[in-house]
Amino acid sequence: MRANPDRAWALFGLVLAAAVALPLAAVVWKAFAAEGGFLGHLAETVLPRYVGNTLWIVLGVGAGTIAGGVGAAWLVSLCRFPGRRIFEWALLLPLAVPAYVVAYAYAGLFDAAGPVHAALREWLGTDGAVSWYPNIRSLWGAVVVLTVVLYPYVYMLARAAFLEQSVCVLEVSRTLGLTPWGSAWRVGLPLARPSIAIGAALALMEALNDFGAVQHFGVDTFVTAIYRVWQARGDATGAAQLALLLILFVALLVWIERASRGRAAFMHLSRRYRPLPAYELKGWRAAGAIWFCCVPIFLGFLLPAAALGVWTLDRPEAFDARFWRLAANSFILASGAAVLCVIFGGAIAYALRRSRRNRALRAGSAIVGLGYAVPGAVIAVGVALILGGFDRLANALTGGASLWLSGGLFALYFAYAVRFLPIALGAVESGFTRVTPHMDDAGRMLGYGPGGIFRRIHAPMLKGSILTAALLVFVDVMKELPATLMLRPFNFDTLAIRTYEFASDEQLKLAAPGALAIVAVGIVPVILLSRAIAKARPGTVNESSAAIQALRAA
Structure with missing residues (x-):
C-alpha cells in the first residue's frame, strides 16, 4: 500500500524537474530552429570580443577568488594573530553587497570626475594625475569588483573544510618527515580541494551571471549581449543563440571543475577528532596576516558601504513614496519566490527521501540543480519563449490579444523558481539528513500516518533548514537584476531595477538609498553563514550548516 504514495511523490518531483528544464529546452530549440545568419554576423564582428572578455573575467576572477579566499581561510583557521576572531565573520561581509552596487560605488569614487581623481589632480597638478591614473570602467575594473565581492564563496567553503579536518590526519604526515607547513601544504590543502573547487565554481557562475557591474563598466560579455539583442533588437532568435553559447560555456566550466577533482573523495575513517593547531604569528608575519584580511573587507564592503551611506545622507529626499513602493514590490517578489x-x-527533498532508489527522480533532482548554474539572462529568455508560446496559443483559441503569462508576475516567479530552487532543495535536503528512518518507524509505532509523521517529527526538525532556505532565496531575489529587468511587467519596478536605472543615468547619489537597502538586507544571511562556519564539525549536521550545504548542493 505504501508503493502508490511513493510513486505519486516521485511523479510530482519529476514534474517539477521537467518544469525547471523547460526554459533551457526552449533556448536550445529556438537556437537550432533559427534561420538566417545572425550568429555568423556576430562571429565576424563582436562575438570574439564577447568570448575574450568573458574568458578574461573567468580567469581573473577565478585566480583572485581562489588566492584571496583560500589564503584568508587558511589564516583565520590555522593561525593566531590579533583580530582573528573579528576577521572570521568580517571576511563574509562582501557577500552582502551585489557586484553591481560595488561597481556603482567604485565608479562614483574612482571615475575621472570622482573625489579620488579630483584629490590627486589638486595634489599633483592638472596633468600629473591623468597620465598614470587607471580607468576603473574597464575589463580589469570589472575583474577587481567581481573578485572582492565573490571571494567569500571560496572563503566560507574552504574554511568549513579546514575546520572539518582533524589534527590526527596531519600527525600521520608528520611521522613521514613533513614539517608543520609541509604537512599542511601536502595534506591539508588537498583534503580541502573539493570544497575549494566548489567555491570557485560558484564564484565563477556568479561572475558569468553578472550584468549590472559589467554593463556599468562598459565591458561586453555574453550577458550584456543577450540583454542588448533581446531588449534593443527584439530578436528572440539571436538572444537564444547567444544564450545557448553561454550555456555551453557554463557546462564547460562545470566539466572542468569536476574533471579537476576526478574521482577524488576524502572522508574521515576515524571518529577521533582534535582541532587543527593554531600557529602563533608575531611581528611582521602578524602584520602581514592582518593586512591580507583587511584589504578584501575594505575593498568589498567598507569602502562601498561608506560611500553609499554618505551619498544617502546627502539625498534624504530619495526616501519618498516611490522608494517605499519599490521596496514593497521587492518584498512581494522576494517573499513570494522564497515561499x-x-x-x-x-x-x-521529501520525494527523494521516500523514493531513494528511484533513478528517474534522482536524475530529475540533478536537472533542478542546473538552474543555479545558468545565468539569469538565459533563464529569462527561456521563460519568455515558453510563456510567450502559451500566450499565443491561448490568444489563437480565444481570439484575444493578452499576455497573461509572459507579461505578468508569473513569468518572474517562474524564472526565480528555476534559478533559486536548487538553494532551497539543498538546504531542506541537509535538514533531512538529521531525520533517520528509525524516527519514522517510531512515529508509525505510535499510530501516526505519513501526514502525522511529517507534522510531528519532520516539520519541527526541518524548521531551521526551511527558514535558512527561505532567507537565502529571499536575499538572492532582492539582489537579482538581469532576470527581473528582462521579465518585469510594464510599469513594475523594484529597488534593484531603480538603482540600476539611476546608475545608468549617472545619478549615483539617487541610486545610493536603494543600493544601501539591498546591502542591509544582505547582511542577515552573512550572519547566518558565519554561524554555520563556526559550528561546522565532521560528522555533525545542524540547522546553521544548512546554508553551507545549500551552496554545496547548488
Whole structure:
C-alpha cells in the first residue's frame, strides 16, 4: 500500500524537474530552429570580443577568488594573530553587497570626475594625475569588483573544510618527515580541494551571471549581449543563440571543475577528532596576516558601504513614496519566490527521501540543480519563449490579444523558481539528513500516518533548514537584476531595477538609498553563514550548516 504514495511523490518531483528544464529546452530549440545568419554576423564582428572578455573575467576572477579566499581561510583557521576572531565573520561581509552596487560605488569614487581623481589632480597638478591614473570602467575594473565581492564563496567553503579536518590526519604526515607547513601544504590543502573547487565554481557562475557591474563598466560579455539583442533588437532568435553559447560555456566550466577533482573523495575513517593547531604569528608575519584580511573587507564592503551611506545622507529626499513602493514590490517578489522555492524544494527533498532508489527522480533532482548554474539572462529568455508560446496559443483559441503569462508576475516567479530552487532543495535536503528512518518507524509505532509523521517529527526538525532556505532565496531575489529587468511587467519596478536605472543615468547619489537597502538586507544571511562556519564539525549536521550545504548542493 505504501508503493502508490511513493510513486505519486516521485511523479510530482519529476514534474517539477521537467518544469525547471523547460526554459533551457526552449533556448536550445529556438537556437537550432533559427534561420538566417545572425550568429555568423556576430562571429565576424563582436562575438570574439564577447568570448575574450568573458574568458578574461573567468580567469581573473577565478585566480583572485581562489588566492584571496583560500589564503584568508587558511589564516583565520590555522593561525593566531590579533583580530582573528573579528576577521572570521568580517571576511563574509562582501557577500552582502551585489557586484553591481560595488561597481556603482567604485565608479562614483574612482571615475575621472570622482573625489579620488579630483584629490590627486589638486595634489599633483592638472596633468600629473591623468597620465598614470587607471580607468576603473574597464575589463580589469570589472575583474577587481567581481573578485572582492565573490571571494567569500571560496572563503566560507574552504574554511568549513579546514575546520572539518582533524589534527590526527596531519600527525600521520608528520611521522613521514613533513614539517608543520609541509604537512599542511601536502595534506591539508588537498583534503580541502573539493570544497575549494566548489567555491570557485560558484564564484565563477556568479561572475558569468553578472550584468549590472559589467554593463556599468562598459565591458561586453555574453550577458550584456543577450540583454542588448533581446531588449534593443527584439530578436528572440539571436538572444537564444547567444544564450545557448553561454550555456555551453557554463557546462564547460562545470566539466572542468569536476574533471579537476576526478574521482577524488576524502572522508574521515576515524571518529577521533582534535582541532587543527593554531600557529602563533608575531611581528611582521602578524602584520602581514592582518593586512591580507583587511584589504578584501575594505575593498568589498567598507569602502562601498561608506560611500553609499554618505551619498544617502546627502539625498534624504530619495526616501519618498516611490522608494517605499519599490521596496514593497521587492518584498512581494522576494517573499513570494522564497515561499514557492521552499514548497517545491521541500516537495522534491521529501520525494527523494521516500523514493531513494528511484533513478528517474534522482536524475530529475540533478536537472533542478542546473538552474543555479545558468545565468539569469538565459533563464529569462527561456521563460519568455515558453510563456510567450502559451500566450499565443491561448490568444489563437480565444481570439484575444493578452499576455497573461509572459507579461505578468508569473513569468518572474517562474524564472526565480528555476534559478533559486536548487538553494532551497539543498538546504531542506541537509535538514533531512538529521531525520533517520528509525524516527519514522517510531512515529508509525505510535499510530501516526505519513501526514502525522511529517507534522510531528519532520516539520519541527526541518524548521531551521526551511527558514535558512527561505532567507537565502529571499536575499538572492532582492539582489537579482538581469532576470527581473528582462521579465518585469510594464510599469513594475523594484529597488534593484531603480538603482540600476539611476546608475545608468549617472545619478549615483539617487541610486545610493536603494543600493544601501539591498546591502542591509544582505547582511542577515552573512550572519547566518558565519554561524554555520563556526559550528561546522565532521560528522555533525545542524540547522546553521544548512546554508553551507545549500551552496554545496547548488
